[in-house]
Amino acid sequence: MHYFRQRRGRFSLLVVIIVASAALSTLSGIASATALTVIVKRQAGRFFFWVGINLAALVGYALLIYCQDVQQAKLTQEIDTLIRTDVAARLGAQDYAGFHRTTTATYTSWLTNDITTINDYGIDDLLMMIQQVAEIIFSGATLAAFHWSLLATVAALTLVMVAFPRVFKPWLDRTSLARTQANERLVNVLEDMLNGFDTLFMTNLTAVMRKKITAASRDVNHHYVAYGRASGAMHASNNGLAFISQLVLLAQTGWLILRGLTPVGAITGAQYFGGTIFAELSGITFNWREFRSVAPILKKLAGGEVRPPAEAEGTGRSKQLVRLTASLQLRDVSYGYNDDREAPVLQHVDLTIPARQKIILTGDSGTGKSTLLGILAGQLTDYQGTVTWDGQNYHNLDVRALHTQIAYVTQTPYIFNADLAWNLTLGQPVAPEQLEAVLAQVGLAPLVAQLPAGLATVLTHNGTDLSGGQKQRIAISRALLSGRRVLLLDEATSALDKTASLAVEESLLAMPDITLVMVTHHLRPAVAAKADAVVALAAINRQA
Numbered sequence: 001m002h003y004f005r006q007r008r009g010r011f012s013l014l015v016v017i018i019v020a021s022a023a024l025s026t027l028s029g030i031a032s033a034t035a036l037t038v039i040v041k042r043q044a045g046r047f048f049f050w051v052g053i054n055l056a057a058l059v060g061y062a063l064l065i066y067c068q069d070v071q072q073a074k075l076t077q078e079i080d081t082l083i084r085t086d087v088a089a090r091l092g093a094q095d096y097a098g099f100h101r102t103t104t105a106t107y108t109s110w111l112t113n114d115i116t117t118i119n120d121y122g123i124d125d126l127l128m129m130i131q132q133v134a135e136i137i138f139s140g141a142t143l144a145a146f147h148w149s150l151l152a153t154v155a156a157l158t159l160v161m162v163a164f165p166r167v168f169k170p171w172l173d174r175t176s177l178a179r180t181q182a183n184e185r186l187v188n189v190l191e192d193m194l195n196g197f198d199t200l201f202m203t204n205l206t207a208v209m210r211k212k213i214t215a216a217s218r219d220v221n222h223h224y225v226a227y228g229r230a231s232g233a234m235h236a237s238n239n240g241l242a243f244i245s246q247l248v249l250l251a252q253t254g255w256l257i258l259r260g261l262t263p264v265g266a267i268t269g270a271q272y273f274g275g276t277i278f279a280e281l282s283g284i285t286f287n288w289r290e291f292r293s294v295a296p297i298l299k300k301l302a303g304g305e306v307r308p309p310a311e312a313e314g315t316g317r318s319k320q321l322v323r324l325t326a327s328l329q330l331r332d333v334s335y336g337y338n339d340d341r342e343a344p345v346l347q348h349v350d351l352t353i354p355a356r357q358k359i360i361l362t363g364d365s366g367t368g369k370s371t372l373l374g375i376l377a378g379q380l381t382d383y384q385g386t387v388t389w390d391g392q393n394y395h396n397l398d399v400r401a402l403h404t405q406i407a408y409v410t411q412t413p414y415i416f417n418a419d420l421a422w423n424l425t426l427g428q429p430v431a432p433e434q435l436e437a438v439l440a441q442v443g444l445a446p447l448v449a450q451l452p453a454g455l456a457t458v459l460t461h462n463g464t465d466l467s468g469g470q471k472q473r474i475a476i477s478r479a480l481l482s483g484r485r486v487l488l489l490d491e492a493t494s495a496l497d498k499t500a501s502l503a504v505e506e507s508l509l510a511m512p513d514i515t516l517v518m519v520t521h522h523l524r525p526a527v528a529a530k531a532d533a534v535v536a537l538a539a540i541n542r543q544a
């Protein structure tokens, strides 16, 4: 409803169109009934007059249907964008752990499958219900004009038809939610298998992809059929009730005509308007159930899993952070993943990183180097102990403030499906001479020269057309161009050849204003000699 309010102009226009088309279809029914009444009296002139009215009503009706379709497509698309924008804003406002609690495939399903369901069951059904209510009101009024008792019968039968479908509600709700969950599972499997293609291909296991996708698809089939059963049972019962009610009305009208209480035309009128009322009533109850089944989806999209921006605002954490002048410190820091407090990755770690110093962190694979950088970067927050920025506790800092100062280059940099310039600057303004200097420093100039449109060349999704080393150079350039003075580099040059990585690392170590924490497996003596300190994680990680 909130979205309809935001588009109230177009929504109101649609309601007017819908009500007008219901009025014209009622006029067409009245014209038919009146034509029958006058032809029985052999009044040719009046008969053709009412046929003409009928024709005009039907032409008008057709024109309004065209207008309705166009306006409805516009409204649906506008609302889709509003919902996507809202969800994207909520996702963007989460903290690191919050975002990663759900897979990207599930988010994709929210923004595609769920939107389709909202279109079909939320928007289409609401507009259909408006049309149904309008037709019921117009038809009811016309029946009452034929004879009041017809309306009384309709009212009594309506009560039965409204009460009956309640039986189906829990069944429909349950199967609807199960269906959206199955859709999410399918999208997860699709994404997982398609992303894992290279691994499966190299092990001759691509058949696994087919098997898993088929199994997930069958899971979805099963839940769609289960929902189809629930809605089919309700639909069939509603229609059955509608047909019986129509017969009751027909019999009553026949009796009224025989007693001279209503004109002959009422026989088609009662059938037409009775049919309309009961068909629309059965439709309206069905649409109402479907419409209600959208509520759990909207609740999920706006749901508790996703922290709204407003909440993040009111945490009382400092939103401003100035350049590091003294040091970054970890005091007695311990961290374990997944509440695995039995065997934490980091235990009682103490480390001081003085401003503008260059620290190299070494250690065997899996010992927790990336975890330590994750804590410094503000991504992992549920550690024990204290982390401070110039004495300010990280817990009192807004993570966004931290990210105005820190750049973090991970082991697997992400390349966006955008041009190289955007990938380097992430759309932020950068002076051309600064860009040129960084490209030279990181050794990206040859790539720019080689690409068909240079910096304007659009890179493929996640940089599949780039080498690992090129992606790493882009990620390092991104960090440098961001202007952050604290750089955290996690094996950031691992894919470069020896000479190239040496050149890049030495140039970073030579930057006087930068505070640098660099994780590396392959520590070269030339690099170690230029660093202020080389810290072996094993020496500071006091594991039990």
Ligand SMILES: Nc1ncnc2c1ncn2[C@@H]1O[C@H](COP(=O)(O)OP(=O)(O)OP(=O)(O)O)[C@@H](O)[C@H]1O
Binding pocket: 337, 338, 345, 363, 364, 365, 366, 367, 368, 369, 370, 371, 372
């Ligand atoms: N997201 C995660 N969930 C659960 N366990 C994790 C997660 N990330 C890392 N770990 C575990 O934490 C331990 C430390 O991982 P971490 O990536 O910090 O090590 P590392 O020293 O950086 O390793 P490498 O040199 O191989 O990159 C490993 O045993 C790893 O299995």
